[in-house]
Amino acid sequence: MTPPTPQGELFLLDSPLTGEIRGERSLMAFPFFALSKNAWMKPLAYATGDVSIEVRPSARGVATIYDKEIVLYIASLMAAKLDQGAAVAQDFVFTAHDLFSVTGANHSARSYARLADALERLQGTQIRTNIEAGGEGEEGFFSWLSEARLQYARTRSGDKRLKAVKVRLCDWLFRAILRDRQVLDYASTYFQLGPIERRIYEVARSTCVEGEPLEIDLATFRLQIGFQNHLANFRIAVRQIAAAGAIPDYHLQLIEEAPADAPVPEGEPGRRTGRKAGRAKVIITRRAPALTEEAQAEAGIGEQDAPSFL
Incomplete structure (x- = not known):
């Protein structure tokens, strides 16, 4: 229950917040x-x-x-x-x-x-x-x-x-x-994120609630995030965020396909060049929770053997 305010106050406060964000x-x-x-x-x-x-x-x-x-x-x-x-x-x-x-x-x-x-x-x-x-x-x-x-x-x-x-x-x-x-x-670290990271986290949190991964093409994902600049700029941002593992509790993966009509340089059959970007999709999965020390002890896992979920 909200405590009474000091004498002289004309209103009752709903703060401080006692629960989670x-x-x-x-x-x-x-x-x-x-x-x-x-x-x-x-x-x-x-x-x-x-x-x-x-x-x-x-x-x-x-x-x-x-x-x-x-x-x-x-x-x-x-x-x-x-x-x-x-x-x-x-x-x-x-x-x-x-x-x-x-x-x-x-x-x-x-x-x-x-x-x-x-x-x-x-x-x-x-x-x-x-x-x-x-x-x-x-x-x-x-x-x-x-x-x-x-x-x-x-x-x-x-x-x-x-x-x-x-x-x-x-x-x-x-x-x-x-x-x-x-x-x-x-997540407790939400307010430390940049604007794009915040939106990616929110979409992931609201979509992967049952543990099911989200798989979505990059262009559609850009619209849902609300990114207002070009798709090419969004691709670069998502690529960097995925590489940094910057989304709390979730693993972000960008799958990029090389364009089918891009020329292949001679002597480099595995590499394509060309200015046209290929299609791309995003896959977001919830990270498995890290094991506590007590759980590791029960499972007989030492610190050096603890699994990494990053």
Whole structure:
């Protein structure tokens, strides 16, 4: 239960977060946010046979994958309340200090300025989708936050001191968490990842939930990740990420085929050249969990014999 706030406070805090970081499955699976740290001013669109998403920017741009940290934090607060059997509402009040502590941001003045910008983008970005939430669909646009305010007090010197952040979660996401209960936990290292790595992890986490691998062609994968640049650039990024083994809990493999019409240099029958890239596909599998020391002892496995799952 939320402890009472000190005398003089006019609100009760939902923070600090006591559970894991969790997110709604649809927000993991599909590209609702721009893969950028800076303002992204162009609309985003995603469409398959079953799913359509349209995202329009505010005056400060489209909400980014880094702004999404706030949405994940709110979803985690809500999920923790539901786990405790507590009543939940769409309004959440939390401290920026706890948000920064959870997401790994520093507590500098710059972080507080970025928080204000992120809240404005989350409130201003317009989303339209045919994905139903809580058994209901919506036509027209909605924003991630229908209300976002920074509440502050004045110090004796007259400076502002941020007391809390107050937000109201949109109906669509609130219904999805409350009724569908398709909420999945995130790896503890998620906030240390770059934007593309974050999206690859989210797609893997939301798709490989039953242990089944995901096999998808690179062009389709690019659309699901929400990568806005050319496919060639995405291929290079995925190749580097796969080589680095940078996705927590998952093994990423890029399978590339040489183009059939590429010329073969004389004396090098195994090598093809040519500027046209061949087809490629991505295979993602969940890593087997590493054995604990106790499990290794029970299995009679010494440290030097412990299997590697990398």
